[in-house]
Amino acid sequence: MDALKEFSIAVLRIVLGIVILIAGLFILDIIVYLSATGSTFTEKVMAAYDGSYQKAYAQTYEVGYQEAYEEAYRKGYGKGYEIGLGIGSKEGVATRVELRNPTYTELKEFLASDPTDSNPYISGEYVCFEFATEVNNNAEANGIRAAYVRLRFEEWAHAVVAFETVDRGLVFIEPQSDMDVELVVGTPYPWQASGAIRTTKYDDAILDIQIIW
Numbered sequence: 001m002d003a004l005k006e007f008s009i010a011v012l013r014i015v016l017g018i019v020i021l022i023a024g025l026f027i028l029d030i031i032v033y034l035s036a037t038g039s040t041f042t043e044k045v046m047a048a049y050d051g052s053y054q055k056a057y058a059q060t061y062e063v064g065y066q067e068a069y070e071e072a073y074r075k076g077y078g079k080g081y082e083i084g085l086g087i088g089s090k091e092g093v094a095t096r097v098e099l100r101n102p103t104y105t106e107l108k109e110f111l112a113s114d115p116t117d118s119n120p121y122i123s124g125e126y127v128c129f130e131f132a133t134e135v136n137n138n139a140e141a142n143g144i145r146a147a148y149v150r151l152r153f154e155e156w157a158h159a160v161v162a163f164e165t166v167d168r169g170l171v172f173i174e175p176q177s178d179m180d181v182e183l184v185v186g187t188p189y190p191w192q193a194s195g196a197i198r199t200t201k202y203d204d205a206i207l208d209i210q211i212i213w
Contacts, residue, residue, distance in 0.1 A: 099145040104168045107144070111178040114138050121176065121197045128196070131175035132159035139163070145213070151189065152208040158189060158196075162211055183209055 102110065111117075116134045119126060132148055139146035139161070147162040149172060160181060161173050172181045177195030185206050191198045198204075 098143060099140060100143055101164045101166050102144050104165045104171065107163050107165055107171065107173075110139060110142060110144055111135075111173065114178070116175055117178045128159045128176065132161050135161045135173070135175040148212045149183075150210040150212070151183065151206055152210065153189075153204055154207060185209060 114135060116131055116138065119131065119134070121127065121131075136146045136148050145164065147164075149160045149162045151158040151160065159175075160183075161175050163171050163173065165171050172183050173179070174181045174194040174196045176197060179193070179195050181190055181194045183189075183206060185208065187206060188204045189206060191204070
């Protein structure tokens, strides 16, 4: 009986010791946490959070939106052409405008008369992709063959237009300003020379140039 009592007391002491140890660790954690949550620490945490959020937002929204938009545009354009071709064939009318490659002078005359570059840049609503699409559509409506050009960078994308001129060859145009731009893979996009609005601080070295006629 005495042995059982001594055993019970020993077990109780062990349990009590464990409880005290856990409580001590918990209190120590609270002290460390409270000492670390001063204003400087909090500001650093908030700054890190804001920076991470902004970068994540830019990567998911800008890149995701741009790629999804372009994919939808390509599919929608092709489907729309098929539907228009079918309707035109049934009605016995012309199904498309005959496109031609312009001279450089004709290209500049078209761009001067095209109002797209006067449209305001609206983040998330009317950006480089809308500018490029509108110039492309307006050119083809005027019988001028044009290409939608997607520029791929490491973490985002940009869009311009291209024309195969009969006297100067392939010419890239920044649709936000109607200015000629020189594009070279591995070099930064010429923002200052292009007159376009730069909306990102990420690396702007061109990784790929996709020309879609």
